Amino acid sequence: MISEGKTFGGILRAYRNRANLTLTELSERTGVASGTISKIESDTLTLPNMQHIMKLAKVLDISLYTAIVPYLYNIKREATLRLLLEAVMEQKNVVLTQKVALQLLNCPKSNTFLSLDYLYQTAGTEGNEELRLALYDVISDYSREHGIPLYLARSLFQRYMIRRENLSQLDQTYVEGKELLHYTSYLHVNERILAYYKFSFHALRLGFYSDCIHLCKQGLEIDNSQSEQKAAAILAIIISYFELEDYTLGHFYLERYEMFDYPEVHKHARHIRGKLYGKTGKFDKAIPVLQECLAQQTQDDKIVIANDLLEIYIQVGEVEKIRDLFLAEASILPKNLTTPNQYNQLGLYFRTKGIFCIQKNEVDLGVDSLVESVNYYRAINEIKHADKSLSALFEFYLSQKKNLPIDILHKLSNVYNGSNHSIKQEV
Incomplete structure (x- = not known):
């Protein structure tokens, strides 16, 4: 790999000689005029046509990084930089993608906001997750440095939505992602609601129950819908209050949760009420409710109810019922x-x-x-x-x-x- 700023001409000549090609033969294979190739090799052209450079690099098996970096910081045309960005993204070159994207933002002849939006839209349609993250990183770093909160918020949001799916880095993603919470006012209201809810579910997953409650409530304040997503947020609040052993507030939000008219809500509400009975020592009410829920639930969702029943059976010393649950394991454990x-x-x-x-x-x-x-x-x-x-x-x-x-x-x-x-x- 060559250092940034070093000319490409000598490298091109060395690769051509190694391939035993004359200028004419290389011209025939690439469609680039032999005179142009000669000027590139002698560094007479300070900024060659980038399409020519990419054709030469492809035929001679020169990496795009080696071919492009020597000229990258001299390119001032936005159209050329966009063309380069498409080319390096096709090659899945993450490092070069970030360099070209940053040069596009620094291009003196481009409109910064239009360039930011172009990169944001490009990232949104890119199928490769690593490239999407690379572009969002460039957008967020540039926006943070230049005080552009709109695109900082949007890129942080998209980056968080991708990274939160990696369960092996949940703690790190949660800490890093919290920067977004300072810029939620710059998000569209639907994205803002989604950000609060997703962070609250993340907090619940990590056992940060007070954070979960606070984030859910922030989302609920601006969510005027009766959506399943809103119901899920209220469910997260209930679970958090249960974990904090505040069953009074848990019961309060359970009554709000039961107002949503969705099949999943009806199913979960009955289970949660049975769980609430158990948590407050009303075992005679809890056991039949949870047994009914267990019988009605699909197999993939039975395990949580079985665990609630086991907790109660252990507390009241129902050894035979504990054994019965373990014997029914094949019909309780999720298959998917x-x-x-x-x-x-x-x-x-x-x-x-x-x-x-x-x-x-x-x-x-x-x-x-x-x-x-x-x-x-x-x-x-x-x-x-x-x-x-x-x-x-x-x-x-x-x-x-x-x-x-x-x-x-x-x-x-x-x-x-x-x-x-x-x-x-x-x-």
């Missing part, structure tokens, strides 16, 4: 894993099962269940929960004054080396 919550609930289910089985001297099944719990939690990067399941496993062997068996060590090694479930889904 598509959401982080399913993985989280499976991790909880197998931890509960593992601890229960060990307590009942069903050691092999209990140990295998704890390993499976770690597996599911690790799949969504829930390190704290995975460690909790792992601790339960270690505590058992410590209590027995035994070392971990080799086969269990191998299973754990597979989990921690990545031979486990994986998921990439929207939060």
Whole structure:
């Protein structure tokens, strides 16, 4: 790779000679006049036609970076830079895409706002995620440096919407993405609502329950719809209040949630009311409601209700009902894993099962269940929960004054080396 500012002529001549091509032969293969090629090689042309440069580079197998960078900062024509941007994006060259995009923004003959909008629209139609992020990064960095909050907000929003889908970086994405919250007033109202709701779901996923409530309420203040998205935000508030053990406010928002006329809301509301009964010690009301919900729910969604029932059964000492749930496992565990919550609930289910089985001297099944719990939690990067399941496993062997068996060590090694479930889904 050559350094920026170094001429391309000598490199072109070296590649042509290595290919044993005369000027005439190279001209015939590229359609570029031999005289033009000669001028490029001798550096007589300080700014050759970029289409010629790209044709020569393609025939001689010279990287676009090597061919373009020496001339890039001398290009002042917006049309030429747009043409270059299309070419380097076709080659999936992320570094060069960012360099050309930045040069387009710095082009003295271009309108900055039109260029920003062009890059923003180009990013929005690009199918390659890495290239989209590269363009949004250029837009946000330039807008931040030059005080253009509209395009800073829009690019930060789009970048966040892409990056939040990577479950292995949820913590980092949440922290970095919070810059957007300072610029939400520059977003269209629908994007602003979506930003608040998506951040609130993200906060809920990370266990930041107070943040979740605050962000949801900001969205609710400007959301005049009765959409399913709004209902989901209220559901997130309810879950957060439950986790904070504020069942009074949880109940208040449950009544608001029940006002939405959607099948999914009806289904979830009944379950949440049963859960509320359980959390407030009304087990005689909670158990029949949750049992009814479990029977009516589709298999892919039964696991969360099963976990709520297990929690209550353990509190009231219903050992046989606990066993009955475990025996019905084949009809309870989801067949299609598509959401982080399913993985989280499976991790909880197998931890509960593992601890229960060990307590009942069903050691092999209990140990295998704890390993499976770690597996599911690790799949969504829930390190704290995975460690909790792992601790339960270690505590058992410590209590027995035994070392971990080799086969269990191998299973754990597979989990921690990545031979486990994986998921990439929207939060």
